[in-house]
Amino acid sequence: MCKSPLHDFLHGLPKCEHHVHLEGCMSPELIFTLAQRNNISLPDPATNPAYASIAALTARYDHFSSLDDFLAFYFQGMAVLMNEADFADLAWWYFRKAHSDGVHHAEVFFDPQVHIDRGIPYETVVNGFAQGCQRAENELGLSTRLILCFVRHLPVDNAASVYEKFVSSGHFEAGVVHGLGWSSTEVGPPKDMFREQYADALTRNIPLTAHAGEEGDPTYISTALELGATRIDHGIRLIEDPELMKRVAAQGTLLTVCPLSNVRLRCVPAVEHVPIRKFLEAGVKFSINSDDPAYFGGYILDNYCAVQEAHQLSVLEWRIIAENSVQQSWIENSRKAELLDKIQSHVKQFMPLAGGVEL
Numbered sequence: 001m002c003k004s005p006l007h008d009f010l011h012g013l014p015k016c017e018h019h020v021h022l023e024g025c026m027s028p029e030l031i032f033t034l035a036q037r038n039n040i041s042l043p044d045p046a047t048n049p050a051y052a053s054i055a056a057l058t059a060r061y062d063h064f065s066s067l068d069d070f071l072a073f074y075f076q077g078m079a080v081l082m083n084e085a086d087f088a089d090l091a092w093w094y095f096r097k098a099h100s101d102g103v104h105h106a107e108v109f110f111d112p113q114v115h116i117d118r119g120i121p122y123e124t125v126v127n128g129f130a131q132g133c134q135r136a137e138n139e140l141g142l143s144t145r146l147i148l149c150f151v152r153h154l155p156v157d158n159a160a161s162v163y164e165k166f167v168s169s170g171h172f173e174a175g176v177v178h179g180l181g182w183s184s185t186e187v188g189p190p191k192d193m194f195r196e197q198y199a200d201a202l203t204r205n206i207p208l209t210a211h212a213g214e215e216g217d218p219t220y221i222s223t224a225l226e227l228g229a230t231r232i233d234h235g236i237r238l239i240e241d242p243e244l245m246k247r248v249a250a251q252g253t254l255l256t257v258c259p260l261s262n263v264r265l266r267c268v269p270a271v272e273h274v275p276i277r278k279f280l281e282a283g284v285k286f287s288i289n290s291d292d293p294a295y296f297g298g299y300i301l302d303n304y305c306a307v308q309e310a311h312q313l314s315v316l317e318w319r320i321i322a323e324n325s326v327q328q329s330w331i332e333n334s335r336k337a338e339l340l341d342k343i344q345s346h347v348k349q350f351m352p353l354a355g356g357v358e359l
């Protein structure tokens with residue numbers, strides 16, 4: 001538990017999560033358990049000592065040197081997911097934890113290309129994750145959205161083939177998959193590598209987001225916007241381009257910021273350097289998220305608390321963050337109204353911490 005006097009306020013504050021990779025919720029315990037259950041060999045500890053034990057793997061996660069160093073473990077970890085039930089259990093496990101952190105609405109990423117590449121059918125992945133989402137809606141009252149992510153470390157033809165599967169499945173029209181994103185290695189591959197897929201998705205009114213401005217400079221963000229993304233995942237390097245920052249603020253584009261991830265992947269030296277105050281001052285909308293919580297030492301509430309300890313925000317600033325998170329969620333207006341009411345009631349309870357300001 002964090003030491004901030006706002007801890008209880010932050011815990012109960014109704015949250016929306018917009019940036020979490022379901023495969024990033026594979027804890028070392030779960031990796032070892034599923035490897036055994038599904039008879040899958042993990043890397044040999046003789047050549048990769050990180051896999052000697054759960055404790056060794058956990059300890060290795062403290063020392064990622066970059067995004068790509070982390071991604072190697074992330075792809076290895078998800079290789080133990082085999083059956084629909086594995087995917088469903090993983091999603092359910094995340095939703096239960098998110099619910100206990102005060103999340104009411106969660107938009108979650110998954111990486112089908114990486115699973116298909118190792119022989120798991122597209123339907124197994126989507127059906128399993130969709131089951132987890134349905135269970136969270138039924139049993140926890142969460143609203144959920146699945147976002148299919150293209151990955152930048154595989155050839156674009158590979159993304160084209162999964163995009164065809166996605167389109168022909170009718171999963172968007174059926175409300176099973178709600179949007180598209182891209183992720184994985186940022187610097188290196190062409191910035192606009194999914195131009196064709198995003199152009200086609202726009203004609204179908206599919207919501208688009210993109211990982212950009214995490215390790216890459218602001219031109220990665222402007223390219224994603226040019227291709228039709230209405231949301232930017234991470235986006236912390238936006239502060240290096242004041243003109244672009246004005247545009248992003250004016251358009252109301254949401255940045256899905258992940259503070260603990262940025263520290264673990266060495267994008268910033270500490271949470272104090274995540275430009276939270278600069279974004280607030282510039283009117284840039286953002287939400288606070290966990291990214292790959294099993295790898296980065298914390299789920300969403302840990303990220304909220306880390307931001308509070310580093311930036312000392314007021315109750316009213318948190319209210320703005322929470323309301324923007326709801327307004328920029330990919331949900332119906334009636335659900336937005338419900339969540340905005342919940343935020344208002346919660347903030348009212350904490351009036352004294354707001355310094356007596358009329359709410």
Ligand SMILES: Nc1ncnc2[nH]cnc12
Binds near residue numbers: 024067211214
């Ligand atoms: N932080 C991150 N950046 C890019 N791709 C990812 N895939 C999972 N986590 C990611």
Ligand SMILES: [Zn+2]
Binds near residue numbers: 019021211233291292
């Ligand atoms: Zn991410």
